[in-house]
Amino acid sequence: MKNNFASLAVAAAVVLAAAPAIAEKADRAKPMNVEADALRYDDVQQTSVFTGRVVVTKGTIVIRGAKMTVKQDPEGYQSGTVTAEPGKLAFFRQKRDGVDEYIEGEGETIEYDGRADKVKFIGRAEMRRLRGTTIADETSGSVITYDNTNDQFAVDGGGSAATPANPGGRVRATLAPRNSAATATPPAAAASAPPARLRPSTTIRQEVR
Template sequence: MRALLMALAIASTLAAVPARAEKADSTKPMNVEADALRYDDLNQTSVFTGNVVVTKGTIIIRGAKINVKQDPEGYQFGVVTAAPGQRAFFRQKREGVDEWIEGEGETIEYDGKADRVKFIGRAEMRRYRGTELSDETSGAVITYNNTTEQFNVDGNPGGATPSNPGGRVRATIGPKPGASAPAAPAAPATKLRQSSTLGGEKR
């Protein structure tokens, strides 16, 4: 009976406060929508299946299944898996700037306590400035740390795919905002001299 009440309590969070761009996403409640839920009170785990959509502060996660475990401090660790042949999706706003981190992978691991996300299998991560794509990278595994704003990318030379025959890391890095081509050399100064005409006529 207690487990059923806890499951209903979790389900009730689906109508919680909408996501906002706030600094500590890791401390925000995790809201989940799915076709089915299996809750284990003893192990403090929840398994959501079927068209899963997760929101947590500015974070949005989508996949076929997510297994969520909560520690005694209230932090969540989630493992998201995609449907066969597809990839799960993750998106989060960066604090203080109009930038978003977005990524995909066959499996996504989210660690709320460490504020870290890992994309595994056909991994791809993008950074948007506003709506414009700025940077893009792909590899076998990508680990992004939101606290330090650093990420690591591992390739898989032995696991080439049709989209990446070499299995190597690929990256496209855009220029920083405000960057422009070097200014052209200034034209030589022209010495002004007095004219004896005004409007084409003698003064």
């Protein structure tokens, strides 16, 4: 479909858990809205391919890139692969539940898995946690996988596959202190607030599908 501008709202049919304590996070139940220069849709495969200045919003999620392929499984969960223009980076941003914090990141390719609520940044990958407008945690590597459900991330430096953006193929991270005067949580809110710092994990490096 060769339109100068294409806009699609894809409704997500989310399977809700019976107990409120294990309900899905809000963004997963929101419709996905996509704007682009062109759209090619395959009804049989339930696949949409957006190209040209792609902008995606889904609740608090914002994704930007040059091309995005969106798939929807039989249960209504959506997944997408975003690629950047040559020499540039695709962008992802999402608010963390219950706190005034955002996770944002960049990569040559970004894979989003709505079912698992995970996002993977591939190639010159960077990820930041912002408290308001202040960067609290920051990390970079070859591949970064972020698990929004468990507030965990894993970083692969790439080993010998060094690049100008990641010389030596090493992981680099700056993590804010868990407890300090600047980050202390009021006693009344401490019981309900999630952990202040993201937790590195070695258990979430599986492929996003």
